[in-house]
Amino acid sequence: MLHVGIIGASGYTGVELARILAGHPEIRLTAATSRQYAGKALAEVFPNLRKRVDIVCENLSVEELLDRADFFFAAVPHKTAMDIVPRLLDAGKKVVDLSADYRLHDAATYEAWYQPHSSPHLLAEAVYGLPELYRDRIRTARLTANPGCYPTSVILALAPLLRHGLIDPATLIIDSKSGTSGAGRAASVGTLFCEVTDGFKPYKVGGSHRHIPEIEQELSLAAGQPVTVSFTPHLLPISRGILSTIYATLTEQGRDADLHALYESTYDAEPFVRVLPAGTPPATQHVRGSNCCDLALQKDSRTGRLIVMSAIDNIVKGASGQAVQNMNLMNGFPETTGLLGAPFFP
Amino acid sequence: MLHVGIIGASGYTGVELARILAGHPEIRLTAATSRQYAGKALAEVFPNLRKRVDIVCENLSVEELLDRADFFFAAVPHKTAMDIVPRLLDAGKKVVDLSADYRLHDAATYEAWYQPHSSPHLLAEAVYGLPELYRDRIRTARLTANPGCYPTSVILALAPLLRHGLIDPATLIIDSKSGTSGAGRAASVGTLFCEVTDGFKPYKVGGSHRHIPEIEQELSLAAGQPVTVSFTPHLLPISRGILSTIYATLTEQGRDADLHALYESTYDAEPFVRVLPAGTPPATQHVRGSNCCDLALQKDSRTGRLIVMSAIDNIVKGASGQAVQNMNLMNGFPETTGLLGAPFFP
Amino acid sequence: MLHVGIIGASGYTGVELARILAGHPEIRLTAATSRQYAGKALAEVFPNLRKRVDIVCENLSVEELLDRADFFFAAVPHKTAMDIVPRLLDAGKKVVDLSADYRLHDAATYEAWYQPHSSPHLLAEAVYGLPELYRDRIRTARLTANPGCYPTSVILALAPLLRHGLIDPATLIIDSKSGTSGAGRAASVGTLFCEVTDGFKPYKVGGSHRHIPEIEQELSLAAGQPVTVSFTPHLLPISRGILSTIYATLTEQGRDADLHALYESTYDAEPFVRVLPAGTPPATQHVRGSNCCDLALQKDSRTGRLIVMSAIDNIVKGASGQAVQNMNLMNGFPETTGLLGAPFFP
Amino acid sequence: MLHVGIIGASGYTGVELARILAGHPEIRLTAATSRQYAGKALAEVFPNLRKRVDIVCENLSVEELLDRADFFFAAVPHKTAMDIVPRLLDAGKKVVDLSADYRLHDAATYEAWYQPHSSPHLLAEAVYGLPELYRDRIRTARLTANPGCYPTSVILALAPLLRHGLIDPATLIIDSKSGTSGAGRAASVGTLFCEVTDGFKPYKVGGSHRHIPEIEQELSLAAGQPVTVSFTPHLLPISRGILSTIYATLTEQGRDADLHALYESTYDAEPFVRVLPAGTPPATQHVRGSNCCDLALQKDSRTGRLIVMSAIDNIVKGASGQAVQNMNLMNGFPETTGLLGAPFFP
Known part of the structure; x- marks a missing residue:
């Protein structure tokens, strides 16, 4: 024990x-x-x-x-x-x-x-604690740095594409939306119920959010070259959940590739990553309360761009659940121990 | 298996x-x-x-x-x-x-x-499937009738008082509020997001909700005499949760009794009923996603009335969780199997 | 000007x-x-x-x-x-x-x-600033005390019944639910978005809310005798709106009376009070953003009680709108000036 | 009349x-x-x-x-x-x-x-009924085609930039989020309260939403050349409101220009368009219930991109309010008649 x-x-x-x-x-x-x-x-x-x-x-x-x-x-x-x-x-x-x-x-x-x-x-x-990328190193780590919530949603969404050169890393635009629990529990006018409910807004626009260097570090490692991204976070009138909508221009190779098959094979064995069928976008309400990350891809033939969508519960896979997943790995417990509960819906 | x-x-x-x-x-x-x-x-x-x-x-x-x-x-x-x-x-x-x-x-x-x-x-x-009242009979039942969501919240709140003659059964007024999942998943204008959100209203006012005979049956059994109640349901702009606020005039015996101690002793060993400390009202957000029923009592010395408050998740303790609790009892599994997850908050 | x-x-x-x-x-x-x-x-x-x-x-x-x-x-x-x-x-x-x-x-x-x-x-x-009761005195007042939000919803709902002896004033139970804007704009953990959303709870239970003496003052005046009430406020996960559900035992006179007709005649000429048809309960989403108070009555023949329901927007008719209505009266402007906007729905 | x-x-x-x-x-x-x-x-x-x-x-x-x-x-x-x-x-x-x-x-x-x-x-x-662009033609129109809700938010946000060649029209990515009232009032499982609340998701991803040709028509006219856009709509758990976050690569001219001053001068005399101070993003809760469109711009020097943000109430400026604005113009009434109410907040 x-x-x-x-x-x-x-x-x-x-x-x-x-x-x-x-x-x-x-x-x-x-x-x-x-x-x-x-x-x-x-x-x-x-x-x-x-x-x-x-x-x-x-x-x-x-x-x-x-x-x-x-x-x-x-x-x-x-x-x-x-x-x-x-x-x-x-x-x-x-x-x-x-x-x-x-x-x-x-x-x-x-x-x-x-x-x-x-x-x-x-x-x-310190090992960057995204088990889907660094599982083996986490197993032997003394110190695991648990990823930020936004980076978790973004890196799982983009790593396979960048590793295989399927998108142009200079074209990445990440439009992310987070539930209010991400702002923490400190008393503040800006996160009062009446300020947030029945509303929606961006914040830290224009490249100033501190999750940017973390996202760029991991995407650069996946791409094998420096990556700079546009990243805009928004505040959702929900407690839990992040949804990232990511835009990238496909490379020639990417235009021809079966990206869905790539994602299915990449994540098939992952207990917490679920690649959705073509045409099914992810939704935060379908990962709520769970350690799951739901991913979907959609090519836009009109523009040659790819849209990648990713949904997590920001305080589970985006924080505490992933932390327990890392604890499991660092202590030789089965990786999913305590974490297999299905999302609760409705 | x-x-x-x-x-x-x-x-x-x-x-x-x-x-x-x-x-x-x-x-x-x-x-x-x-x-x-x-x-x-x-x-x-x-x-x-x-x-x-x-x-x-x-x-x-x-x-x-x-x-x-x-x-x-x-x-x-x-x-x-x-x-x-x-x-x-x-x-x-x-x-x-x-x-x-x-x-x-x-x-x-x-x-x-x-x-x-x-x-x-x-x-x-058929056994009425409220384990806290009928545990032994459920163990041997072939057919368990899982209680309604409102009745679960009300009966657990009132049974101890009625059994001991601490409130006047002719004075029961039950003001209940339910999350919208109680209305089911059928397409209907009345439960569209835009009709429900940012709003609140009563429905089936004046003694017409079909949970009334079920409530009265069980309260009458607890009281040992016929009980008629005023019951008003309301629709809350939340998915999950019922909160019942119940008013009753205390009997002389009730005015003198330590009701909180009675509730603590009644429910101390129950894994899913939590009696809150004096002065702490229950909240649906503190039972969300769990099989818990939170109870609190407050005397009003100005009026000689007692207010009993009860919170459950209507689709867990008010439906599917209680159903699994009953399944466990009927099959000799530990009663809490699969049901001990703590509520989700926030 | x-x-x-x-x-x-x-x-x-x-x-x-x-x-x-x-x-x-x-x-x-x-x-x-x-x-x-x-x-x-x-x-x-x-x-x-x-x-x-x-x-x-x-x-x-x-x-x-x-x-x-x-x-x-x-x-x-x-x-x-x-x-x-x-x-x-x-x-x-x-x-x-x-x-x-x-x-x-x-x-x-x-x-x-x-x-x-x-x-x-x-x-x-000081004149108690409920125009529907004290219009003439407000016209000549130097100082008008704008009513509390809960009292506004309750007094408009009950005054006609008490004036005519149609309900027993010893039996009044008021179960009120308010949107979170009633708690004001001060930073506080208890009113953070994540604490309030997707939840519901009572507060100040047992006769401790400071709107009680105000309610009792006005109901006593209407009844011509001292009235003591049970009053329980609750916090709704909405910005604006109060709904009060009020229970009272009908007097013999009340059981026979056409209460709906009484309310229609009492409030017919009032620009901001709307008596709903029999069987239609009020809803906060139907008064949102307006100075309206919606009222409905329902007898419960099983218990001999009457249920009176009242909905207002707590920051309009429950505060700022009523304040402007009072200003209009005190300055000889048409009473409805600036206040006739219909509620916003959805 | x-x-x-x-x-x-x-x-x-x-x-x-x-x-x-x-x-x-x-x-x-x-x-x-x-x-x-x-x-x-x-x-x-x-x-x-x-x-x-x-x-x-x-x-x-x-x-x-x-x-x-x-x-x-x-x-x-x-x-x-x-x-x-x-x-x-x-x-x-x-x-x-x-x-x-x-x-x-x-x-x-x-x-x-x-x-x-x-x-x-x-x-x-038929005249395209966006008064800020086509005011004079609307005045004499028999038939005004009231713009779609998403296009209204997008065209007001981008027209000045495209007219002046400040952004590269090949790089437009529009990430829009709409309140659920945009889906209409037909009974449907997908827009039930429990399906939408406490959640968020994209829909019609990949260039299939029917507002795309309308957006492209007007942006092409502003740019003086054909414009193709990436457009992704999302469903917000709010009743009213659209927020569009728009990404574009600045041209050399755009990088040097004082875009904020351009917007202020463009929209200064417009009664319903409000250009927010630098660093203040728009929020749907600040236009709620009104005919306003709030705009903000933010350069991202790290990427050379511009982020333009636009908020409207989808059923006012995005539909019925704009329709009345058009009616006013078509009948010689003052353009703002009936429409000057300030947004209601909270």
Whole structure:
């Protein structure tokens, strides 16, 4: 029985980690930290967890944490994560970090988009935690950098095309839409119910969202050449779900290829990636509450472009579910343990 | 491995049965009927089930069904159910019927609210499938009548009070609010997105909803005297969830009693009933996607009344989850098998 | 052209006042105060107002306000209102106060539910601003206390019955449901989109909501005897709208009366009250964005009770629209000026 | 007083026409047709209209209609419209047709995307009813073809850029998202509340939506050369609103130009087009219920692309509001009559 701690349990990724782990037969949740709710049962903060999760939030130092668990999820904001993660590793613990702090391999890129990095030596070691791409390396990792929600939806959608030279990497336009849980649980006027409901809008338009370098890193690796993308996120009046609609000009090879067959063969054995039949677009409501990523492709013969569509639940495959998938790999558990629940619809 | 069939798999209770059963280790889904979608994979009708449920919908006669499974969920409308259920029982099958056809013990009451009953002899045998009240009888039942969604939320909320004479049964006012999935999946202008969203309204006001006789039957049994209730259902702009707010005048005994302690002791050992701390009202978003029923009580000293509040997910504890709970009991499986997933929040 | 100021323009009642006043031909908006947004155009705070409202928010003292307008809407929280209103009146201004500070006639009641009152002498003078009940007195008022949103929905629903002794005032149970805009625009975890959407819950259960004394004051006046009510508010996942479902036991006189005819005759000439045909319940989506109050009645012969249903838009008839209706009366404008827009549906 | 008829009053564009016209001082609604609801008051079909609109739906032949009004809105599906419109014109009536039947100037294009056209001679005469582009021609038109909802959002967003050669017309990618009212009021499983809420998905992907030829016609005219676009519509879980996010590669001239200033000068005098300040993206909730179109531009220096964003209320500026704007122009009324209401938020 692996003893597991959640650092930063009182956000939406924290409660989702606790929900998933409550159904995981191989682990025991032995620590959950929260400064704000220290002393309160996590199920008091999130009443959905009553009678299912009995852990109490604590305000624990890193030193105190070391005695409490062998494996940690760091579900704290970037910058806070890099204050904690190296000390956990030094003490021999394994970590899935859900922040952005160890996702970028290049310290200069990190510093250009975020701030100075205090443990750049770990960037080379950290494995980018997208199991469909890096499964083997995750198995032996001490530190897995859990991907961002938008990047997960985009990289799974595009990697096979770029690897095979089927689209022109200079033409990538990514129009992504995310549910509001992606904005977190901090009190803020902009995410009040009345501001979001019955509405829709873009934000961080024009190449400023911090998921861009992460997307470009992984797409460049897949393409074998530097890739720059247009990326526009939007805020959906739903809790959970990301849908990315991606446009790319097909190469000559791509125009002739059976792309659907390529995707089916690429992802056939993947338990969490589902390639939809031709003509069936994905929908966030069909992945809700699950670790699934649904993909579809559609050629547009009028323009020579390909449209790739991708749907995930941003707090499951886009965060906590993928984190548990990585934990499973890092500890030799079957990869799908605790994660096979079908999406709930309606 | 129990072979299980779902009769009427293409409605919202059908897809939810399939979702829950996909995670049930003791059964195998071997039949799923649908006239409309015969020949289509159920996962084509409900894409959330892809890679998790591989059954194909069929238009099967009762005779054909007999070879296909040993246990059946009848998820068809009332009247249709009573055409099928007796023949399944005659062939030695066990059945959970999700319709209203076998919930009422009294044929005359059934006929007053519905239509003539074609198998009234089974009304005495059928067990009302509320495990928290009738667990032992369900264990040995051939036919369990799965409760209605509103009645589940109401009966669990009131039975302890009525059993102990703590409220005046002549004063019961039940104001219930249901998510739109309760209206089913038939195409209809009244349940179009644009008609329901950003809105709220009562319906079947004034004592005409067919769940009334079911509520009154069970409350009368608990009270040991005939009970008549005011019941008003409302339509909520949410998919899943029922919240019932119930008003009753306390008896003298009730005014003095520690009602919270009574509820805690009554439901402490129940895996799916959660009594909330004083001052914490239930919320549908905290039971979403789960088999839980959350209860809270609040005395109003200004009026001498008690307010009892109850929240369930109408398609889980109010339908398909409770049906699986009953299946578990009827087959000697641990009662919670496949049902312990915590609610999804947010 | 009446010069009008909005004190507290940056909340949801403030923006709605500005929206309504933008279409009012008899007034000019000459002041809009906001501490937080001083110096910003109101249309920058609320982009819906662009090209329609060009006023800039200012942080103005009461003294500065006196030169800026002749008529004021006080859209600030209770307690803040009573610091401002007397000084406006002393300077000869007329005021509609949207807070609770002048709604209760009895200072002791106010102090029991709120805090000490600093201008209790004005309680006798202030007119309760429900035009359908107090139209003539509002016409000559200096200070109109704009009713609360819940009380508006309840009092219009019950006053005719109580006046005529048709229901037993000891049996009133009011189950009200409100859209989230009623909670205001302050940043708060409890009203974040993800906490409210796809959910429903009661709050302030058991006789603790501060609208209770206001409801009881007006119902007592209508009944000619003290009335105590059970009142339970709930939070709806919609922006705008209140629906109150009210239960009362009919008196013998009430059981025999044609209540629908009574309501039709009572409200026939009212431009904003609409009595629905028998069997048609009101719906918040049918009053959205308008100053209408929709009413319906349904007897329940099984229980001898009456169910009265009432729907309003909480920020129009429940706040800013009613405030403008009062302003019209207080200034001799046609009562409906600026307010006749039909509700938006869908 | 112009006598006006609505042909096809019982859909969502019909009820919105009736709502807007109820506040229009220059017209009188004298006919409203509906086969399904003939004999019912329109306010019975749409209870929001009670006490504001008193017309009764009738099933009228074209001949009967001729005596009833001088001006008509044809709010019927394409193909049905071209059966009616020529006969109205022949009788000397003026018409705004809200269907697609007279939007395309080229009969062959119409027939390629729709079906054979029965009155192709009118295609040359019909004016494309986007007042910001064709105001003068609309003033003298007998037949105005009211633009589609998506095209309205797109053409207002792109016309100035294309006219001035600031973007490369071969690079246009239009990612549009629409509220569900755009799908109409016909009963259908796909637009049931439970299928749409808390979800999001693309549809008609890959160049198959019928608004494409209309968009391309107008963009080609603006560009002075044939334009082909990628266009992907999506379904939003909101009632009203379209947001289009449009990507284009800037020409050298475009990279250097002050595009914001161009837009401000282009649209400054337009009462319904609002150019947002740099860095402020539009939001559907800020145009809700109004005839406004909000526009914003953002250069992406990393990619050399421009992102243009456009928000409208699809049933106002995207349908009924624009139709009334056209009626105003065609009859010499001030263009904004009945349409100046500010958007309602929240």
